[in-house]
Amino acid sequence: MSEIALYFVMPLATALLLVLFGHWIERWAGAIVSAVFLLLTAVTVHLWMGVDFPVSIAVGGWTPIDGVPLGIHWVMDGLALLMLGVINLIGVVVAVYSIGSMVKFTKLRKYYALLLLLGLGMNGVILAGDFFTLYVFLEISAISSYILVAFDRGAEAMEASLKYQVLGGTASMLILMGIALIYRLTGTLNMADAARVLLGMKAAPTVQFVGVLFLAGFGVKAAIMPFHAWLPDAHPAAPAPVSALLSGVVVKVLGIYPLCRIFFHVIGFQGVWPEVWIVLGGVSLMAGNILALAQWDIKRLLAYCSVSQIGYIFLALGLGTPLGLVAGLFHLVTHAVGKALLFFNAGVIVHVAGNRDMRALGGMATQLPFTRRTYLISAFSVAGLPPFAGFWSKLFIIVACVEAGRPFWGIWAAIGSMLTLAAFLKIQKHVFAGEVQGKRLYVHEAVFSRKVSMVFLAVLCVLLGFLAIPALYQQILSPASEVLIQGVSASLEILRQ
Amino acid sequence: MILYLLTFLLFGIGLYGVWTKRHLIRVIMGLIIMETAMNLFLVLIGYRHAGVAPILTGSHNETATMVDPIPQALVLTAIVIGLATTALLLAFSVRIYAKYKTLDLDKIRNLRG
Numbered sequence: 288m289s290e291i292a293l294y295f296v297m298p299l300a301t302a303l304l305l306v307l308f309g310h311w312i313e314r315w316a317g318a319i320v321s322a323v324f325l326l327l328t329a330v331t332v333h334l335w336m337g338v339d340f341p342v343s344i345a346v347g348g349w350t351p352i353d354g355v356p357l358g359i360h361w362v363m364d365g366l367a368l369l370m371l372g373v374i375n376l377i378g379v380v381v382a383v384y385s386i387g388s389m390v391k392f393t394k395l396r397k398y399y400a401l402l403l404l405l406g407l408g409m410n411g412v413i414l415a416g417d418f419f420t421l422y423v424f425l426e427i428s429a430i431s432s433y434i435l436v437a438f439d440r441g442a443e444a445m446e447a448s449l450k451y452q453v454l455g456g457t458a459s460m461l462i463l464m465g466i467a468l469i470y471r472l473t474g475t476l477n478m479a480d481a482a483r484v485l486l487g488m489k490a491a492p493t494v495q496f497v498g499v500l501f502l503a504g505f506g507v508k509a510a511i512m513p514f515h516a517w518l519p520d521a522h523p524a525a526p527a528p529v530s531a532l533l534s535g536v537v538v539k540v541l542g543i544y545p546l547c548r549i550f551f552h553v554i555g556f557q558g559v560w561p562e563v564w565i566v567l568g569g570v571s572l573m574a575g576n577i578l579a580l581a582q583w584d585i586k587r588l589l590a591y592c593s594v595s596q597i598g599y600i601f602l603a604l605g606l607g608t609p610l611g612l613v614a615g616l617f618h619l620v621t622h623a624v625g626k627a628l629l630f631f632n633a634g635v636i637v638h639v640a641g642n643r644d645m646r647a648l649g650g651m652a653t654q655l656p657f658t659r660r661t662y663l664i665s666a667f668s669v670a671g672l673p674p675f676a677g678f679w680s681k682l683f684i685i686v687a688c689v690e691a692g693r694p695f696w697g698i699w700a701a702i703g704s705m706l707t708l709a710a711f712l713k714i715q716k717h718v719f720a721g722e723v724q725g726k727r728l729y730v731h732e733a734v735f736s737r738k739v740s741m742v743f744l745a746v747l748c749v750l751l752g753f754l755a756i757p758a759l760y761q762q763i764l765s766p767a768s769e770v771l772i773q774g775v776s777a778s779l780e781i782l783r784q
Numbered sequence: 785m786i787l788y789l790l791t792f793l794l795f796g797i798g799l800y801g802v803w804t805k806r807h808l809i810r811v812i813m814g815l816i817i818m819e820t821a822m823n824l825f826l827v828l829i830g831y832r833h834a835g836v837a838p839i840l841t842g843s844h845n846e847t848a849t850m851v852d853p854i855p856q857a858l859v860l861t862a863i864v865i866g867l868a869t870t871a872l873l874l875a876f877s878v879r880i881y882a883k884y885k886t887l888d889l890d891k892i893r894n895l896r897g
Binding site: 446453460464470 | 795818869883
């Protein structure tokens, strides 16, 4: 299992290389970073094919006491594997897209180094088996994303990043308080061990309080509705590939994934929590869609749409049924791909027009025929039109709602889906259709590296739909959802390793 | 117990500062106060009354009187992370000031329109 070390060594070593010797290799920095993420994707596929899960690794070689590893602890199971695949695959695409889209910036080596550190932090969050490792990697990825948001150093980007930093810093403190309380309560920082100790204790109100702290802290990172304030500022202000990475992957890895881990595997997903998740998700998906519909800034519209899609994932996971969990993870994957492609398209449009206000755009269908096609594929996928991937994941969510005896939320999700479609048709109408209006900085299509990554994601938007076939989702999604279904007993299994 | 309540009060003061103050430096100070409160809280968790430093010397039954070293290790890490986030925030404030000539968040928002 020494391959797991690659998830940390490769990005960190390459980032160091880029910072130290970047002056000489700046021209190939993009290719190098793409290669690193591609290698990590290959490692993930390799592990998926050949390893029995869960795998638990105690770093540092300290002898475990009663099966509880001391110090840094990495856990690799089906869920972690799925998330690692998504992170590193989107990482490849983002790095390839960056080659063509970041040329106007100086200090590119720092950009690529930060991209790698963000990837490293996310890999660490996924693999962390103890609370403090989780916290440290969370901060690594958070700090790199703060800087990446402000990478073009304009006034708006600085301001958005500052807002992100203040809210993110507050959230980190809430998370740290939760970790401290867990330690006080259980005397351990290891997640699996804490789960075992909590299982033996009577349901204490402190545990519920810890749950609230984690929900608020990671809720800010996930941009779920009452905690979403930073996202519509930060995601539009970032350069296009960074927006794609932030909206597609970062909110899910830093927000949803730790919440799943903590609630399903440590605290126990019962009592009032499923209800809280469903209501938060439901509010988020409807309000996010309505706010998206009101936007005139193209990237801000997409950012609000992310808030609503996060709501869908929360709603599906909150159902807690096997189908609900599969549906939530399915939507997580399809949205990661679809939203990354949407932000790539928006990046091309903003590059050509020089502004993001849809009222000053129009008639781009003739100027950017290629981007129009990829836009339609991604928009239809995220809005949930057949036969694209997003349709199947939303169908799964609605069926799961009905199956769980909550048809109201199924109808609610379907209405939300129509609003998403309306928001995307607004972009279609004001940006692509109609007469050419507004000035253009250049009229040329996306350059080659952008086209490659956009076509790749567009193909994925179609191909991922095949995950709806039971034989396929049982291979790919079910190992991940089963880890969640097992709940706290999954933690006990880790301790038995 | 009173010490725990005081650290929570300190945390609350920091949170109040972050939420209500409109001056960027004060918001950052609120964050720092929250960090300090969290560090104090962690140290308090490891505290034992009349405890000694957690260094093994080989004498009899010494682990019973030691303070818990794990929270101290966590605090060291948390201080380093706090340093990084604070430095980044202050660096951004310098940039913001250079662009807007003010650190008043209301005025910065107004400029954006």
